[in-house]
Amino acid sequence: MRLDVPASKLLRVLLWSVAAIHLLSLGFTVVYHGFGVYDLIPYWGRIVKFFYVDKEQNLPTWFSSGLLFLAALLLWQLGGADARFRRHWRVLAAVFTGLSLDEFSQFHELGAQADVLDAGEASYLSWLVLAAPLVLVLALAYLRFLLALPSRVRWLMLGAAALFLGGAAGIEVLGAYSGRENIGFTPGWASMRYVLAASAEELCEMLGVTLFVYATALHLQHPPTPTTTVTRPSPRRATSEGRAPSYRYR
Numbered sequence: 001m002r003l004d005v006p007a008s009k010l011l012r013v014l015l016w017s018v019a020a021i022h023l024l025s026l027g028f029t030v031v032y033h034g035f036g037v038y039d040l041i042p043y044w045g046r047i048v049k050f051f052y053v054d055k056e057q058n059l060p061t062w063f064s065s066g067l068l069f070l071a072a073l074l075l076w077q078l079g080g081a082d083a084r085f086r087r088h089w090r091v092l093a094a095v096f097t098g099l100s101l102d103e104f105s106q107f108h109e110l111g112a113q114a115d116v117l118d119a120g121e122a123s124y125l126s127w128l129v130l131a132a133p134l135v136l137v138l139a140l141a142y143l144r145f146l147l148a149l150p151s152r153v154r155w156l157m158l159g160a161a162a163l164f165l166g167g168a169a170g171i172e173v174l175g176a177y178s179g180r181e182n183i184g185f186t187p188g189w190a191s192m193r194y195v196l197a198a199s200a201e202e203l204c205e206m207l208g209v210t211l212f213v214y215a216t217a218l219h220l221q222h223p224p225t226p227t228t229t230v231t232r233p234s235p236r237r238a239t240s241e242g243r244a245p246s247y248r249y250r
Contacts, residue, residue, distance in 0.1 A: 005217070006221065007214055007217035007218040007220075007221050009215050010212070010213065010214065011213075011217075014067070014210045014213065014214075015210060017063065018203070018206045018207060018210060019047075019178075020173040021051075021059065021060050021063055022053065022199060022202075022203055022206075023051065024051045024059075024063060025051050025052050025053045025060060025199060026195075026199060027046065027190075028048045028051050028052065028097075029048060029052055029195045029199075030192070030195075031048075032044070032048045032190040033187060033192055033195055034187065034188060034191065034195075035187060035188075036187025036188070051200040053198065053199055054198035054199070054202065054213065055196070060202065061103060062104070063102065063206075064103045064202075064205070064206060064209070065100045065101075065103040065104040065212065066100075067209045067210065068096050068097075068099045068103055068209055069096070069097065069100040070213055071096045071212055071213050071216060072093045072094075072096035072097040072100060073093075074213060074217055074220060075090070075092045075093035075096060075216055076089070076090065076093040077128040077220055078219060078220055079093060081220065084148075085145055085148070088142065088145045111225050118132035119155070132169075135165070146158075149219070150219070152218070153215050153218060153219045155223060156211060156212075156214065156215035156218070157212060157215045158212055160208045160209070160210075160211035160212035160215060161208065161212075162208070163204050163205075163207050163208030163211060164204065164205050164208030164209060165201065165208075165211070166204050166208075167200070167201045167203070167204025167208065168201070168204075168205055171197060171200050171201040171204060185207040207236070219228045
């Protein structure tokens with residue numbers, strides 16, 4: 001499967017999709033959790049859960065899983081286009097495929113049962129303690145690969161990683177201490193405090209993956225191309241003198 005969509009168009013579609021999902025989630029949860037309207041229409045609770053970004057097996061979860069899998073497809077394509085770093089791209093594709101499956105199955109939630117982190121209501125964050133060393137090892141292993149990327153793609157990917165990890169680790173930790181146990185039981189600020197924290201977390205994660213997808217699509221659309229560095233009017237003459245080609249990202 002090959003994706004031939006302009007990177008800028010893909011970015012716009014994904015950003016509008018992320019915005020729509022979060023507006024729907026906030027709209028329904030404000031009515032349900034904020035104002036305590038639990039029986040507005042038949043199946044009202046199920047409708048709210050279907051759009052709420054902090055629930056599983058619903059629209060936001062399917063979107064996030066699909067977004068991660070889209071990143072995996074683009075990474076796999078880059079592996080076929082970049083012989084030098086073929087293995088790096090393919091390993092990243094496998095990592096994002098795993099993240100997509102995890103987003104759908106919520107397998108990482110089993111980390112809460114490891115009892116690695118003894119923090120009361122926030123003990124379910126044990127999966128972060130288990131995942132942190134793996135993220136660090138992957139970052140160190142990919143340092144040379146990252147430095148070899150065109151500067152624009154490199155900074156986009158670093159920004160994407162900062163957004164995703166900031167949401168998955170930073171904001172989720174704050175959310176764990178913002179009244180998670182009150183959600184659905186106490187209308188008003190007691191519930192909305194956690195809803196807003198969870199929404200911010202999911203927004204950062206979705207925006208991080210969206211930015212990463214844009215970076216990979218951009219790199220796939222405009223790969224580094226060889227150009228000849230010349231100091232004389234004739235490129236042919238410079239080449240005949242044995243000048244090595246340099247690479248410029250267009």
